[in-house]
Amino acid sequence: MLRTLAHAQSHRHPRLCKALSTHPSPADLSTTSQTTSIDWKLRGGKKSGRNFIDRMRCTAIGGRGGNGCVSFFRDVFVPRGPPNGGDGGGGGDVWLEVDENETSLSCVKQQLRAHHGTNGGGKSMHGSRGADLVVKVPRGTMVREIVQVEEQKQKPEAAARKQNVLEEETSDNGFLDDLQVQLEREERRRGSDKASLFVHYPRWEDRNDLTAVRIPPEIKSYLWELRNPTPLVTDLTTHGQRFCVAAGGLGGPGNPHFNAPNDRQPHYALKGLPGHTRILDLELKTIADxxxxxxxxxxxxxxxxxxxxxxxxxxxxxxxxxxxxxxxxxxxxxxxxxxxxxxxxxxxxxxxxxxxxxxxxxxxxxxxxxxxxxxxxxxxxxxxxxxxxxxxxxxxxxxxxxxxxxxxxxxxxxxxxxxxxxxxxxxxxxxxxxxxxxxxxxxxxxxxxxxxxxxxxxx
Ligand SMILES: Nc1nc2c(ncn2[C@@H]2O[C@H](COP(=O)(O)OP(=O)(O)OP(=O)(O)O)[C@@H](O)[C@H]2O)c(=O)[nH]1
Ligand SMILES: [Mg+2]
Missing domain, CATH: 3.40.50.300 (P-loop containing nucleotide triphosphate hydrolases)
Structure with missing residues (x-):
């Protein structure tokens, strides 16, 4: 074979040269046969019927809350009735539930998204809550949240900011700015250029003065939680055990929530808030006696x-x-x-x-x-x-x-x-x-x- 190769090379026969040079030599064969890896067996995928997964990373995203509604009671002799806009429905949560019949994490998708809440409507009609997403996991699944490096770096800052926010509790304007930034970021992420945190009555965008608006306390604490989440760590060991991995966002309050002695006709309501987004590391450690x-x-x-x-x-x-x-x-x-x-x-x-x-x-x-x-x-x-x-x-x-x-x-x-x-x-x-x-x-x-x-x- 070597002589044929030399001959082909000397006569510049490219196709024959290539075919002969790709032929494995005995040395090559010996190294192949010595390989101890059995990766090929594991890579068999569906053909070998192997779809067992015991470690994976996924993202859980809670549903977004629905927007609050701006509307007013109207009747034949009531041209300027009280506000009656409904609240938006809350976003759905993402839950992990232990099912002893599951044996692998292969049933868990890479992205776990719960449903969004619907918007509030007129006549005090509140939006409906988004449906929860319940994902079945085997007994012995360990859940650990992966905290992003940037977020970790921000940790000391976050503590300082918490102090500032607590100090600003009396004036809502500081908190309002934070809320604005948070919602603008969310809007940008969704590709929308209408960065506004409020829902306005038609043609009232410029007339609404929002500087003195008081944000409901539950919205404040939710936003605080959203910006400073506690990392999740848990071990799911008993059948039927449930664990919420990403809470849905709060629905935006309708305009009756902003009814104040100095403004009996609030022409604005709050938008729904985004749900939690968490990157999770799931590891199955089988529980057997x-x-x-x-x-x-x-x-x-x-x-x-x-x-x-x-x-x-x-x-x-x-x-x-x-x-x-x-x-x-x-x-x-x-x-x-x-x-x-x-x-x-x-x-x-x-x-x-x-x-x-x-x-x-x-x-x-x-x-x-x-x-x-x-x-x-x-x-x-x-x-x-x-x-x-x-x-x-x-x-x-x-x-x-x-x-x-x-x-x-x-x-x-x-x-x-x-x-x-x-x-x-x-x-x-x-x-x-x-x-x-x-x-x-x-x-x-x-x-x-x-x-x-x-x-x-x-x-
Ligand atoms: N004579 C005899 N053969 C046995 C006995 N137990 C298992 N074998 C044989 O040993 C071979 C391997 O058995 P397996 O049960 O597949 O061995 P394993 O430890 O599960 O192997 P892996 O799954 O590859 O790790 C089979 O051919 C069995 O029939 C035994 O008690 N006596
Ligand atoms: Mg075996």
């Missing part, structure tokens, strides 16, 4: 199938399981406990070999860890040590959790039996060691009762 940890192909999924109602895939190759699975174990006295099966760990997972440590967060909250070790392989105790080392590198102290070892594949010939005897007698493990054949469901009952006993000690 027991976590299964083991090397790939050790039989974790087979064990879960044997003891619970879950049906994870089982196959004789590494990294069959790519998502965590939760199974429920039923005992004869109606007691139940949950077990989480996660993808296999390999030595060096902390260097992102295999699937790395990314799935260990799903056993982090388990009170008992069950190591599944393939006892038919030589020196199985070294596997246990490697697993414990990886757990310790992921989170110091995690390997010290109450745990037991399932010596799986105990049915697999003389080698397995010898390894088990050696492990039990000579090496004497520090944690309980139970021989099991998950495939043929042998000694399963003993294993499940031992797991239950360990859990009860914790309680």
């Amino acid at each position: 027991v976590g299964l940890v083991g090397m790939p192909n050790a039989g974790k999924s087979t064990f879960l199938r044997a003891v619970s109602n879950a049906h994870p895939r089982v196959a004789p190759y590494a990294f069959t399981t790519l998502n965590p699975y939760i199974g429920t174990v039923d005992y004869h006295d109606a007691k139940q406990l949950t077990i989480a099966d996660i993808p296999g760990l390999v030595p060096g997972a902390h260097r992102n070999i295999g699937l790395g440590h990314s799935f260990l967060r799903h056993v982090e909250r388990s009170s008992v860890l069950v190591y599944i070790v393939d006892v038919s392989r030589p020196e199985p105790w070294t596997h246990l040590e490697a697993l414990q080392r990886e757990l310790e590198l992921y989170r110091p102290g995690l390997a010290g959790r109450p745990s037991l070892v399932i010596a799986n594949k105990a049915d697999a010939g003389e080698e397995a039996k010898r390894n088990y005897e050696l492990w039990r007698g000579v090496i004497s493990p520090l944690v309980p060691l139970i021989p099991v054949s998950a495939k043929y469901k042998k000694n399963i009952l003993k294993a499940t009762y031992e797991i239950r006993r360990m859990l009860e000690i914790q309680d």
Whole structure:
């Protein structure tokens, strides 16, 4: 091939040169085959049926409040009746709600928007409130707000401004300016050039003198909250638990709110206020009583199938399981406990070999860890040590959790039996060691009762 390439080059045959030079050399092939990454499996997307997401970032935007209305009572002999403009409806909130049937964050969209409130109308008709957006999330979702760097820098300033605002409480003009700036910014963001915070009666824009207007206190405190939000941090752990991540904006008050002794005919009302906008980091840390940890192909999924109602895939190759699975174990006295099966760990997972440590967060909250070790392989105790080392590198102290070892594949010939005897007698493990054949469901009952006993000690 080299001679052909040299010949093609010497005769300046461009197409042949290109075809021959793109042909992989043995050296190239050897480096490709050494690649340990299994990213291609994870990238399979819908084709491989994998749509499990356990960490994501999304933006929650509360609905905008509706505008207040400017209107007056009119009747046959009442040409200048009292103001009767309705208030705008509040914007909808964005809520996260725990649903134990959800297993992944894949159902959460990148942008979560609640509905806007509708505008108030004449004859004291208030606008309706915008509908809330309720997003279902799995049990164990942790919510953390990402605070923008610019905002963080402004923090000391914000404290100083709070003081100023408190001092300005008596005169509304300072606050009015702030409100103006806030609403103008919102208008600009929406591409509108009509930057006005008030709704005016037709042709009254120039005649309305707004310098002495008193802003209702609830609008003031809402605006204060909007400009100085407290960062959200929460952990959603129980079924049905709800958490508001972005509150909707307040509806603008109608013109009766501005009725004052010196102005019985207010020809203005306030516009609705924008809702909160929050950037959230959602992280799913599965909540199961027991976590299964083991090397790939050790039989974790087979064990879960044997003891619970879950049906994870089982196959004789590494990294069959790519998502965590939760199974429920039923005992004869109606007691139940949950077990989480996660993808296999390999030595060096902390260097992102295999699937790395990314799935260990799903056993982090388990009170008992069950190591599944393939006892038919030589020196199985070294596997246990490697697993414990990886757990310790992921989170110091995690390997010290109450745990037991399932010596799986105990049915697999003389080698397995010898390894088990050696492990039990000579090496004497520090944690309980139970021989099991998950495939043929042998000694399963003993294993499940031992797991239950360990859990009860914790309680
Ligand atoms: N002989 C025997 N084979 C078993 C036993 N348990 C599991 N196996 C086999 O071991 C292979 C791997 O089993 P899995 O349950 O997929 O292993 P895993 O630990 O979940 O593997 P990953 O998901 O890739 O991490 C399968 O071919 C099983 O049939 C057992 O007790 N005895
Ligand atoms: Mg598996």
